[in-house]
Amino acid sequence: MSLHSAFRFLWTYLRPLSGFLLLLVTLLTGATVLRLLFPQLLRSLVDRTMEGAPLPELVLPAGLFLAAALLIQVLRITATMLSERIAWKATNALRLDLARHVLGLDLAFHKEHTPGELIERIDGDVTVLAGFFSQFVAQVGASLLLIGGVLVVLFTEGPLPGLVGLGSFALGIAAMLAVSSLSVKAWAGIRASSAEMMSFVEEHIAGREEVKALGADRYVLRRLMALSARHWRLRWRARALETTAAGVTYVTWVLGQFAMLLLAWSLYRNGSLSLGTAMMLFFYADLLGEPISTIRNQMDEMQRARAALGRLVKLKAVSPAITDGAGGALRDGPLSVTLERVSFQYEEGRLVLNDVSFHLEPGRTLGILGRTGSGKSSLIRLLCRFYDPQEGTVRIGGSDIRQLPLDELRSRIGLISQEVGLFGGTLRDNLALFNPAITDEQIWAAVHRLGLTGWFGRFEDGLDSRIGPAGGGLSAGEAQLLALVRLSLRDPGLVILDEFTARIDPVTEALLQRAVDRLLAGRTAIIIAHRLTTVERADDILVLDQGSILEWGPRRILARDTRSHYNRLRSAGSEEVLA
Numbered sequence: 399m400s401l402h403s404a405f406r407f408l409w410t411y412l413r414p415l416s417g418f419l420l421l422l423v424t425l426l427t428g429a430t431v432l433r434l435l436f437p438q439l440l441r442s443l444v445d446r447t448m449e450g451a452p453l454p455e456l457v458l459p460a461g462l463f464l465a466a467a468l469l470i471q472v473l474r475i476t477a478t479m480l481s482e483r484i485a486w487k488a489t490n491a492l493r494l495d496l497a498r499h500v501l502g503l504d505l506a507f508h509k510e511h512t513p514g515e516l517i518e519r520i521d522g523d524v525t526v527l528a529g530f531f532s533q534f535v536a537q538v539g540a541s542l543l544l545i546g547g548v549l550v551v552l553f554t555e556g557p558l559p560g561l562v563g564l565g566s567f568a569l570g571i572a573a574m575l576a577v578s579s580l581s582v583k584a585w586a587g588i589r590a591s592s593a594e595m596m597s598f599v600e601e602h603i604a605g606r607e608e609v610k611a612l613g614a615d616r617y618v619l620r621r622l623m624a625l626s627a628r629h630w631r632l633r634w635r636a637r638a639l640e641t642t643a644a645g646v647t648y649v650t651w652v653l654g655q656f657a658m659l660l661l662a663w664s665l666y667r668n669g670s671l672s673l674g675t676a677m678m679l680f681f682y683a684d685l686l687g688e689p690i691s692t693i694r695n696q697m698d699e700m701q702r703a704r705a706a707l708g709r710l711v712k713l714k715a716v717s718p719a720i721t722d723g724a725g726g727a728l729r730d731g732p733l734s735v736t737l738e739r740v741s742f743q744y745e746e747g748r749l750v751l752n753d754v755s756f757h758l759e760p761g762r763t764l765g766i767l768g769r770t771g772s773g774k775s776s777l778i779r780l781l782c783r784f785y786d787p788q789e790g791t792v793r794i795g796g797s798d799i800r801q802l803p804l805d806e807l808r809s810r811i812g813l814i815s816q817e818v819g820l821f822g823g824t825l826r827d828n829l830a831l832f833n834p835a836i837t838d839e840q841i842w843a844a845v846h847r848l849g850l851t852g853w854f855g856r857f858e859d860g861l862d863s864r865i866g867p868a869g870g871g872l873s874a875g876e877a878q879l880l881a882l883v884r885l886s887l888r889d890p891g892l893v894i895l896d897e898f899t900a901r902i903d904p905v906t907e908a909l910l911q912r913a914v915d916r917l918l919a920g921r922t923a924i925i926i927a928h929r930l931t932t933v934e935r936a937d938d939i940l941v942l943d944q945g946s947i948l949e950w951g952p953r954r955i956l957a958r959d960t961r962s963h964y965n966r967l968r969s970a971g972s973e974e975v976l977a
């Protein structure tokens with residue numbers, strides 16, 4: 399991306415902090431001006447001492463000299479603290495923006511990008527920007543001011559000191575430009591390798607149970623070692639290049655100082671300069687070194703920041719394919735569900751749902767059966783609008799769901815899958831999903847409604863009981879019971895239970911069934927199940943086979959019809975037919 403567009407992007411986040419930025423520039427300018435005056439004070443002190451001035455006359459220049467040294471440090475420390483503040487304020491705003499943006503992207507995007515990779519973007523790349531955000535303009539500006547000031551003073555002292563200063567500066571810049579480009583490419587490679595490593599770690603920590611159970615630890619460790627070895631090599635190379643660049647700049651700086659020292663010494667020897675002026679010239683030559691290395695560091699930072707910024711701008715440019723519709727709210731109460739000739743595929747040429755049509759009246763329960771891979775979960779994803787079908791229309795409560803605002807649609811659908819999402823925090827946080835508007839009374843009312851009061855007694859601290867990260871410490875059945883309470887609090891018009899009763903002991907299942915009965919009363923529901931018993935409460939049955947409807951109708955009629963597929967499944971009494 400061009401430097402101009404990079405600055406335009408950054409300015410969005412820096413603009414609200416322009417007051418702080420102005421203060422930073424003022425502090426750094428103040429410090430720079432004082433640093434330019436500092437050698438002049440030194441000259442006056444040395445010359446007066448050499449002239450044999452009495453001690454009281456030396457007190458003032460010595461005091462000024464010390465005060466200037468102290469003030470420079472105070473200004474620099476304040477400027478550093480302020481620039482950190484600017485950096486974190488600006489980048490936190492960017493972090494928040496990116497996190498919001500990424501959370502709003504489609505499921506299709508999240509399938510392609512692991513959480514580890516996204517964390518690296520939202521945190522790693524943004525942290526790289528943090529340094530750059532605060533430092534670049536202020537530091538480079540102050541350095542240029544210092545260099546300009548030093549050269550002006552040197553030329554004022556005579557053409558020779560001016561030319562030596564200019565020569566040493568030009569040499570320093572030329573050396574910097576020659577070597578610093580080497581480390582730039584290396585840094586781009588490092589961030590890419592870091593994202594790859596993060597995503598590998600995240601994926602394998604998430605799947606740790608399988609990794610352990612299947613004895614894949616050694617493979618995972620070997621692969622991680624290979625990734626970190628590559629990362630280390632890249633880092634080592636980049637650091638080596640960076641250190642070389644710093645070394646070259648340092649050598650040119652020393653050469654410049656040496657040239658000035660020789661000049662000052664010879665001019666002092668032939669009586670053209672006082673000792674104070676000779677020392678002053680040397681101090682000015684010394685001052686030239688630091689801004690050159692500051693600019694070099696900032697140039698490196700800029701290259702790193704540019705690479706990070708390029709990736710962030712690209713991420714921000716990804717727009718969700720699923721967007722809000724302009725329609726209004728859904729009606730209260732149970733919602734009908736209609737699919738009209740819906741066909742859907744994730745990838746070109748592989749239909750997952752093929753010309754599916756059905757209608758579910760408000761308040762009825764539909765049981766969906768089908769072998770694994772027949773398209774049941776995909777159908778649910780269409781209802782929640784995680785994807786849009788390529789053909790046909792999905793209606794909920796009579797409205798084409800593409801016309802509905804996404805928040806409205808998703809707030810009226812309650813979905814529970816086998817993997818309930820629980821978070822480290824209190825029971826209250828998990829049930830109210832961190833919504834402070836939901837009161838304890840409302841939570842307890844939902845618990846009573848679902849007949850779970852007795853079961854809740856196991857949580858000794860009531861709603862303050864703590865749940866481990868990712869629901870640690872709870873069984874799958876317990877997590878599902880909590881999910882039911884959570885869902886009941888949102889009062890959805892359509893409840894979807896995806897493979898709900900798998901992996902649960904009989905006692906918990908009985909509790910769960912009763913809670914589900916109570917939750918579904920007065921609501922429309924869709925239950926996906928591999929097991930026939932799970933759909934016994936359903937009013938209608940839909941059997942899917944390879945993305946097409948094999949059978950659909952009222953459960954009682956299908957159960958009586960000896961030719962129906964559902965009947966055959968029941969008489970076979972087999973779970974395997976479905977599994």
Ligand SMILES: Nc1ncnc2c1ncn2[C@@H]1O[C@H](COP(=O)(O)OP(=O)(O)OP(=O)(O)O)[C@@H](O)[C@H]1O
Nearest residue numbers: 509744745750768769770771772773774775776777
């Ligand atoms: N994100 C995806 N990208 C590409 N193909 C997918 C994706 N998700 C599912 N599929 C494919 O779509 C088909 C239907 O999958 P789906 O998960 O809907 O089936 P299912 O009936 O719910 O299966 P199961 O009972 O095993 O959960 C399968 O062939 C699957 O491989």
